[in-house]
Amino acid sequence: MSTINPRAVQTSAEVISNKKVGAYHHMVFAVDGLAQSARPGNFVAIAVGGEASSLVLRRAFAIYRSSDRGSAGGVIELVIAPHGQGSKWLAARQVNDFVDMVGPLGTSFGIPTEPVRALLVGGGYGSAPLFGLAEVLKARGCRVDMVLGASSAGRIYAPLEGKRSVSSMTLTTDDGTAGLKGRVSEALPQLIKENESEIIYSCGPMAMLRTIQEIADEHKLVHQASVEESMACGIGVCMTCVVPLRHDDGIVKMTRTCIDGPVMDGSRVIWNSNRKIPEGAWGA
Amino acid sequence: MFNYSTKISGTTLPNPILTASGCAGSGKELAQFFPLTEIGAVVTKSIMLKARSGRATPRMAETPSGMLNSIGLQGPGIDLFLENDIPWLQSQDARIIISVAGETVDDYAVLARRVRALPNVVGIEVNISCPNVENRGMVFSCHPESARAAIENVRRNVGGDLPIIAKLSPDVTDITMIAREVVNAGADGLALINTVLGMVIDSQTMRPKLAQKTGGLSGPAIRPIAVRAIYQVHEALPKIPIVGMGGVATGADAFELVLAGASAVSIGTATFGNPTAVAKVKEELQAILLERGFSNFSDAVGFAHRPDNG
Numbered sequence: 313m314s315t316i317n318p319r320a321v322q323t324s325a326e327v328i329s330n331k332k333v334g335a336y337h338h339m340v341f342a343v344d345g346l347a348q349s350a351r352p353g354n355f356v357a358i359a360v361g362g363e364a365s366s367l368v369l370r371r372a373f374a375i376y377r378s379s380d381r382g383s384a385g386g387v388i389e390l391v392i393a394p395h396g397q398g399s400k401w402l403a404a405r406q407v408n409d410f411v412d413m414v415g416p417l418g419t420s421f422g423i424p425t426e427p428v429r430a431l432l433v434g435g436g437y438g439s440a441p442l443f444g445l446a447e448v449l450k451a452r453g454c455r456v457d458m459v460l461g462a463s464s465a466g467r468i469y470a471p472l473e474g475k476r477s478v479s480s481m482t483l484t485t486d487d488g489t490a491g492l493k494g495r496v497s498e499a500l501p502q503l504i505k506e507n508e509s510e511i512i513y514s515c516g517p518m519a520m521l522r523t524i525q526e527i528a529d530e531h532k533l534v535h536q537a538s539v540e541e542s543m544a545c546g547i548g549v550c551m552t553c554v555v556p557l558r559h560d561d562g563i564v565k566m567t568r569t570c571i572d573g574p575v576m577d578g579s580r581v582i583w584n585s586n587r588k589i590p591e592g593a594w595g596a
Numbered sequence: 597m598f599n600y601s602t603k604i605s606g607t608t609l610p611n612p613i614l615t616a617s618g619c620a621g622s623g624k625e626l627a628q629f630f631p632l633t634e635i636g637a638v639v640t641k642s643i644m645l646k647a648r649s650g651r652a653t654p655r656m657a658e659t660p661s662g663m664l665n666s667i668g669l670q671g672p673g674i675d676l677f678l679e680n681d682i683p684w685l686q687s688q689d690a691r692i693i694i695s696v697a698g699e700t701v702d703d704y705a706v707l708a709r710r711v712r713a714l715p716n717v718v719g720i721e722v723n724i725s726c727p728n729v730e731n732r733g734m735v736f737s738c739h740p741e742s743a744r745a746a747i748e749n750v751r752r753n754v755g756g757d758l759p760i761i762a763k764l765s766p767d768v769t770d771i772t773m774i775a776r777e778v779v780n781a782g783a784d785g786l787a788l789i790n791t792v793l794g795m796v797i798d799s800q801t802m803r804p805k806l807a808q809k810t811g812g813l814s815g816p817a818i819r820p821i822a823v824r825a826i827y828q829v830h831e832a833l834p835k836i837p838i839v840g841m842g843g844v845a846t847g848a849d850a851f852e853l854v855l856a857g858a859s860a861v862s863i864g865t866a867t868f869g870n871p872t873a874v875a876k877v878k879e880e881l882q883a884i885l886l887e888r889g890f891s892n893f894s895d896a897v898g899f900a901h902r903p904d905n906g
Contacts, residue, residue: 316625359869366661368815368845368869414871483760544656544663547866548625551618551667552656556649566649566670571625581883586653593649594672 314572316518316548317417319349325413327405332438334466336391336437337403344413347386350378352445353538353575356415357546360398369544374441391440391469396492417546419575421445421513421536427453433510433524434460435496435516436467441538442515443474457507461496465489466536506529522583535578541569556582564593599892600882602859604758605838607718609636609691612893613878616841616864617642617695617721624680630875632690638889639862642697642723645706647673652807657796662815663865664794666808671696674710686716695721699729701745708753722750725765725790737765743774744781751782761839763787771825772832785837788829789822815865819843823856830857845873847880851865855900
């Protein structure tokens with residue numbers, strides 16, 4: 313039976329930096345011990361709107377990077393896309409403000425024991441957790457190729473320091489304002505061939521992940537996908553964020569992406585399941 | 597000495613703050629944030645006879661001061677629940693109120709027999725706010741006859757002191773009428789209120805946001821409905837203990853339900869926003885009671901009903 317990330321804690325996190333980067337906000341939080349226990353792919357859940365807020369649900373954010381900064385203690389970095397009320401409130405926090413944070417939550421990307429040739433694929437702000445992953449893979453001697461896609465140039469999050477750990481970086485935009493024109497998935501077959509990729513790591517919208525799985529199947533590649541389902545709690549109690557997942561016993565169960573995800577084995581996810589339940593599916 | 601304990605029929609709890617069914621799983625996740633022994637009892641998710649996938653996604657929409665959900669009672673079924681969830685709760689020394697839900701009147705009888713004699717189980721919550729497959733999918737608790745039949749079937753199979761708590765839907769014309777029916781059928785206590793049926797339409801897709809179209813509204817938005825229902829039922833049936841719930845996020849919110857007539861208070865949606873909400877409400881309510889001069893929690897139950905000169 314799967315359980316909540318045993319390292320998850322609730323903490324009051326202090327904003328120590330908040331910078332606008334293109335369409336996003338790069339925010340740094342002092343979080344003490346939470347930083348050390350975070351792994352690439354983990355996320356945090358943050359209460360938004362302050363005490364009198366009408367926003368009753370936590371917001372989940374993938375951890376961009378976590379590190380220990382000596383005197384500042386442990387910090388985590390997030391990339392916020394200020395789209396809805398909650399993320400706009402968070403992006404408006406200033407240095408020295410505190411937010412109520414729970415983390416690290418969820419599963420992390422599996423790191424191969426032997427050096428492999430990895431292809432990292434991100435859509436929009438879905439690129440955030442891939443940079444921390446790239447650092448870990450590089451340190452293990454892996455070759456890391458990265459491809460990031462978005463609707464237009466301003467929506468690609470690819471900071472300079474993030475590029476240090478990758479051997480190649482490819483960009484795609486729907487409108488052609490940066491990199492190749494088209495969808496990120498259209499660039500994949502060529503990149504897999506050129507780089508002789510052995511594993512795909514991905515993070516982004518569900519439709520993108522589904523297409524990547526089809527490509528991974530064609531090329532017989534392992535695909536670890538960080539899925540995106542809307543969550544109410546982030547800690548496994550609300551049963552909102554489920555996706556149908558084929559378990560070891562062969563049974564498809566509606567599985568919580570906050571507990572058994574967000575990183576899941578892409579080949580086990582039943583991808584075309586929005587607004588329907590696959591036949592024979594069980595509750596987990 | 598402040599006495600925080602409360603009595604629900606034959607069961608005495610050290611304090612009146614509980615989880616709400618469907619908002620705490622089976623307690624395992626919350627135990628990472630506070631010891632489950634600290635609260636009055638863990639009310640489990642409503643368990644059914646067979647494993648259930650629940651509804652398709654999207655299952656949830658945030659609303660002003662609340663949320664809409666249509667989880668559809670996803671769960672492992674009673675066998676796996678008794679094999680995994682209950683032994684774990686027992687190992688934590690938690691007091692357990694098992695919530696059961698049926699698709700037929702007979703389901704309730706079978707479920708009652710499975711859960712009536714288990715260590716640490718201090719009550720059975722009977723969730724009758726679910727569709728009756730034998731009666732065109734009508735919700736049990738919205739019809740006096742089917743509400744009565746479900747509770748009678750539990751009563752026939754549960755003896756002794758173990759309280760049977762019927763959980764009612766507020767989506768009825770007169771909740772006191774349903775309350776009387778289930779009490780006459782043998783319920784020892786009442787859980788008020790379940791979610792309120794609602795709908796959200798997405799202005800982008802111009803369709804209902806939830807795959808199931810409708811969902812249950814919860815959170816602070818429904819608190820006045822809970823207070824009203826508890827007040828009305830306590831007035832009509834003052835001797836019947838009520839487990840109050842509906843949008844409680846603070847000690848002050850819980851105090852309101854207690855004044856209306858609740859002998860215990862469940863915390864539901866607030867846990868989604870704050871994993872330590874249940875423990876926090878317990879502390880805050882105690883502070884308020886002391887501040888208002890109550891040395892026994894039970895003295896505050898229904899205090900809003902006192903005569904004008906009282």
